[in-house]
Structures are given as structure tokens and as C-alpha cells.
Amino acid sequence: MRKRIEDEFTKLQISRQRKYQLRMQRDKRCTECGEPAVQGSRCLKHLVKARERQRRKRGLKRRYYGTLSYKLQGVTA
Numbered sequence: 013m014r015k016r017i018e019d020e021f022t023k024l025q026i027s028r029q030r031k032y033q034l035r036m037q038r039d040k041r042c043t044e045c046g047e048p049a050v051q052g053s054r055c056l057k058h059l060v061k062a063r064e065r066q067r068r069k070r071g072l073k074r075r076y077y078g079t080l081s082y083k084l085q086g087v088t089a
């Protein structure tokens with residue numbers, strides 16, 4: 013029988029998804045797709061997605077072009 017993968021999260025009473033997110037964070041990977049994270053816990057693609065979601069939620073009109081995710085996207089004002 014194959015040995016199960018065990019790490020510091022295995023025994024925690026949290027959902028599988030949460031464990032996945034914690035492992036991704038520990039390994040500096042995007043918590044949504046597992047790609048290498050560029051900032052915090054997200055890859056560029058999901059960083060942009062999260063940013064756009066925030067914008068809609070807050071109803072922001074202007075864009076902050078100094079923000080890292082814009083720089084990485086190659087967007088200039």
C-alpha cells in the first residue's frame with residue numbers, strides 16, 4: 013500500500029481545499045492554480061483577477077498603475 017502524503021497540515025481539522033491553500037502558501041504558489049506566486053499567494057493571472065474583482069466590488073473608477081500587478085502585466089498609464 014502506498015504511504016499517504018503527510019505533512020504539518022495532514023492532521024488539522026480543516027477542509028481539503030484549505031489544506032491545499034495552506035500548502036500552496038507555504039511553497040509560495042498561487043492558492044488557486046498552483047503556479048509560482050508573484051506576490052502574496054497568487055500568480056499574476058489570479059492577482060489580476062482578484063484586483064478586478066475588488067474594483068467592481070468597491071466601484072473604483074481609477075486604476076492605480078503603480079500597483080505591482082499592472083507593472084507585471086506591462087500596463088502603463
Ligand SMILES: [Zn+2]
Binds near residue numbers: 042043058
Ligand atoms: Zn493562479
